Amino acid sequence: MKILVMYSSLTGNTKKVAEAITAALPEESTLVQVADKLPIQNYDIVFLGFWIDRSSADNAMAQFMQQMHDENVALFATLGAYPNTAYAKKCMENAVALLPKDNTVLGKFHCQGKxxxxxxxxxxxxxxxxxxxxxxxxxxxxxxxxxHPDEVDLKAVAQFAIKVREEFINKHH
Ligand SMILES: Cc1cc2nc3c(=O)[nH]c(=O)nc-3n(C[C@H](O)[C@H](O)[C@H](O)COP(=O)(O)O)c2cc1C
Incomplete structure (x- = not known):
């Protein structure tokens, strides 16, 4: 099982969340910043983290997402808005819409970020x-x-990551 945790972060909030995911999957995960032409095909699951900019994924991650194909993806984000709102949900939907349809979205997570x-x-x-x-x-x-992100957020994202991994394994074995 190989897991890539790729993130884009301007002020460090999303980076913290990305690090919590990697810490929750210590044996199998690799943490990288978003970068063009990184070979992601060798990974079973790609976690993609971004900050919300103008109600969608920030530009660096948006560009990356738009050229991804045939991957198993889990999305995580931080945003300024309250997390339990229709607006926050809409931001995540806008980000999902950036992915070509041949990708599979395994899960989504977001929390507030200062x-x-x-x-x-x-x-x-x-x-x-x-x-x-x-x-x-x-x-x-x-x-x-x-x-934010605070300890509760980081615990929640660790559980999210473990769940995504377990569900993936159950489905593929
Ligand atoms: C230029 C800019 C635009 C932003 N736009 C939004 C937005 O549309 N909606 C929102 O909820 N938060 C918005 N935010 C807040 C960030 O998404 C939030 O602070 C996030 O946690 C930053 O993550 P980072 O520390 O990983 O860069 C914006 C922040 C900046 C700097």
Missing amino acids: LAEKLVEKFKTLPPEHPHALTPERLMRYQKAAS
Whole structure:
């Protein structure tokens, strides 16, 4: 069993989650950053991790996903929005839609990830009519996101990874 954990991460949130997946599958997994032309055909399962940018996978991972074929894939993501929302679900659906249909999606996981401080500072300067203007509701969301990914998220993603692996084995043996 060979498992690749490939991720794209701007500020480290998704990297943390990727590391938790690798730690949960210590014998079989290899951790790499997303890179063009990496040979992924030698792996039974490819975990793909990305941060949500404009409601879908970030550009580096989106480009990679669009040229993947015939792989068994499990997706994981971090995002600023609350995880248990229709919006978060929609972001993951947008990411799944990037994969050509000959790939098999084994599972999906997402959790909140703190917003880059610079971004929040920028939002503070925006006029009230701007879609990202810092309302009290948004400020609270950013403050809630600031502790994520936390220990609970990392435990949950470890369980997710183990489950994906077990289900794959049950199906193929
Ligand atoms: C340029 C930019 C765009 C973002 N767009 C979204 C978005 O559309 N929806 C969302 O929920 N979070 C958005 N976020 C928040 C990130 O997805 C979140 O902070 C994520 O955990 C960052 O992951 P990283 O640390 O691995 O880079 C955005 C962040 C940045 C910097």
